[in-house]
Amino acid sequence: MTAQMPSGEPTPAAWDAVADGFDEFVTPVNSRHGAAALSRIDIGPGTRLLDVAAGSGALSIPAARRGADVTATDISPRMIERLRARASAAGVPNLQARVMDGMRLEYDDDTFDVAVSQHGVSTFVDLRGGLAELVRVTKPGGRVLVSAFGALSRAEFFGFLVGAVRAAIPGFVPPPADPPPLPFQLADVAVFRDRLVEAGLSGVTIDTTEWDTPYESATHFLAAVSSSHPIAATMVTQLAPSQRAQVTQVLDGMLRERSGGAPGAVLHAEVHIGAGTVPGWRS
Numbered sequence: 001m002t003a004q005m006p007s008g009e010p011t012p013a014a015w016d017a018v019a020d021g022f023d024e025f026v027t028p029v030n031s032r033h034g035a036a037a038l039s040r041i042d043i044g045p046g047t048r049l050l051d052v053a054a055g056s057g058a059l060s061i062p063a064a065r066r067g068a069d070v071t072a073t074d075i076s077p078r079m080i081e082r083l084r085a086r087a088s089a090a091g092v093p094n095l096q097a098r099v100m101d102g103m104r105l106e107y108d109d110d111t112f113d114v115a116v117s118q119h120g121v122s123t124f125v126d127l128r129g130g131l132a133e134l135v136r137v138t139k140p141g142g143r144v145l146v147s148a149f150g151a152l153s154r155a156e157f158f159g160f161l162v163g164a165v166r167a168a169i170p171g172f173v174p175p176p177a178d179p180p181p182l183p184f185q186l187a188d189v190a191v192f193r194d195r196l197v198e199a200g201l202s203g204v205t206i207d208t209t210e211w212d213t214p215y216e217s218a219t220h221f222l223a224a225v226s227s228s229h230p231i232a233a234t235m236v237t238q239l240a241p242s243q244r245a246q247v248t249q250v251l252d253g254m255l256r257e258r259s260g261g262a263p264g265a266v267l268h269a270e271v272h273i274g275a276g277t278v279p280g281w282r283s
């Protein structure tokens, strides 16, 4: 391993490569948080809801269960395949899924009552462009909901991964905190608020929730975290087998220390949930 942290916006192929693991390990946790996030907006039968960067359905399926007429979009064809399989297993016919770039939504202005994106648009390099698209396709008076990670220093999954790789591989260069990795670019609540207001939303609210994730073991942690984002996947796949074994051993010690001896532990992170209304007029 070259002891270097990858950076930049992942390609659709890179998301395709992690999609099966994401669906298995990450979506079940994100779905729990997604369902809770939806309580901030009023949705039900008759609501036309768009989910951008939907992954395998962590927000879309809970929204469909509440009766909304859901359109789920994602740039990764494999994520969309996994999402369709989940929707079919969940028995929600009121959900359609399409492969689509969130930067170029193929919908007219003012199409949806609600537009949502959980760890989606908030991770785009062109964050402003992604938010502008969400707002553009939402009707005046409609609602927009966006989730994003809070402080990098409070994202324990990230600290555990970087800490274990660093302990096992001398010379590993951790990612810079400034600017932070893309999933953390809205960690500052004031910046998050500014971006939502600049995008044209009114009545903006942002609240911060604890995002707990249970890991059963070091092996489970590595599988889950390396499926959660192509950046983490690249870090883990760069490891030689002996390095991976060392990282797993270090992680095992870290998780046991956290849980008082058990092989698994619950790790915490902060997530900000922003919501706003598209004004009845557009500038």
Ligand SMILES: C[S@@+](CC[C@H](N)C(=O)[O-])C[C@H]1O[C@@H](n2cnc3c(N)ncnc32)[C@H](O)[C@@H]1O
Pocket: 015, 026, 027, 030, 034, 052, 053, 054, 055, 056, 057, 058, 059, 073, 074, 075, 076, 079, 100, 101, 102, 103, 117, 118, 119, 120, 123, 124, 228, 229
């Ligand atoms: C961290 S996942 C979040 C998935 C889901 N919203 C959730 O909460 O589990 C980020 C998702 O963004 C998608 N994505 C990345 N860039 C995108 C783009 N430009 N347009 C649409 N989707 C994109 C990826 O394929 C991936 O499914």
